[in-house]
Amino acid sequence: MKDVELVIKSNIKVSKDIYLMRLEGDTSEVKNCGEFINITLPNHYLRRPISVCDYSSDHIDILFKILGHGTKDMAGFEVGSKLKCLIGLGNGFNIRTDIKPTLIAGGIGIAPFMAVIKKYNSLGIRPQLFYGARSKDDLVILDEIKEMADIFMCTDDGSYGLKGTVLDLIKHENINVEYYYACGPYKMLEAIAKEFNDGEVSLEARMGCGFGACMGCSIKTTEGPKRVCKEGPVFKGKEVLW
Ligand SMILES: Cc1cc2nc3c(=O)[nH]c(=O)nc-3n(C[C@H](O)[C@H](O)[C@H](O)COP(=O)(O)OP(=O)(O)OC[C@H]3O[C@@H](n4cnc5c(N)ncnc54)[C@H](O)[C@@H]3O)c2cc1C
Ligand code: FES
Numbered sequence: 086m087k088d089v090e091l092v093i094k095s096n097i098k099v100s101k102d103i104y105l106m107r108l109e110g111d112t113s114e115v116k117n118c119g120e121f122i123n124i125t126l127p128n129h130y131l132r133r134p135i136s137v138c139d140y141s142s143d144h145i146d147i148l149f150k151i152l153g154h155g156t157k158d159m160a161g162f163e164v165g166s167k168l169k170c171l172i173g174l175g176n177g178f179n180i181r182t183d184i185k186p187t188l189i190a191g192g193i194g195i196a197p198f199m200a201v202i203k204k205y206n207s208l209g210i211r212p213q214l215f216y217g218a219r220s221k222d223d224l225v226i227l228d229e230i231k232e233m234a235d236i237f238m239c240t241d242d243g244s245y246g247l248k249g250t251v252l253d254l255i256k257h258e259n260i261n262v263e264y265y266y267a268c269g270p271y272k273m274l275e276a277i278a279k280e281f282n283d284g285e286v287s288l289e290a291r292m293g294c295g296f297g298a299c300m301g302c303s304i305k306t307t308e309g310p311k312r313v314c315k316e317g318p319v320f321k322g323k324e325v326l327w
Pocket of ligand 2: 312
């Protein structure tokens, strides 16, 4: 974990309420895809946790959706302004090469998968991605990832791809899910973890400290309570007591 000041290099609106922001500076503390950063916002007491969407040693990309006051403020931040961030937080995904990876994203849960897809590509593996959202406009960063993965899409309202959930989509495509990596709404993650044998889910929780000190983000697992910010946010699907 490292406390750094990062400069906003770009802050691009990619849909009605979703933004892709590039933060530049010393980001060498980010070690794994699936980690998150915790951003200090002016006039807000708690930091805001956001997944690392993509990273290198000198930048982090984040993809965020406006939910409340904090993310609304972030959408208005000017290029060139500085943000204080805690980086190198959380465990990240366990990138396995002994299986065919199936990535499953719901809504803004697509965020950590840009780095995961790039990581797999660098290992000579083209992953399959099942990506669901409320409607067509909520399917984002497709231009960035479309050449790097086999992408199947669905929407709740049927405005793009299959009308239904990602689980419907996987069944529709008759895909054998050997090992999954999933990120998205809690109900989606629960359904996936109960449907498939083996894989990992990236969970969200309301966070206090964000680095393991307050226990505010604990969840129940088969091995007792675990902190989403410290032992997570990535857990084996089967270890979470849903
Ligand atoms: C590990 C982790 C990674 C995340 N990654 C991303 C990401 O990549 N992109 C993204 O857009 N969002 C992500 N989130 C969610 C993000 O942290 C919240 O959307 C953000 O903190 C909301 O701040 P706000 O000030 O806009 O909303 P607030 O005004 O704080 O809250 C608005 C509403 O959202 C609810 N809420 C706030 N935080 C959370 C939360 N963590 N989980 C569930 N409900 C919440 C509140 O209860 C309230 O109803 C992540 C959360 C975690 C824990
Ligand atoms: S937010 Fe404090 S322990 Fe996780």
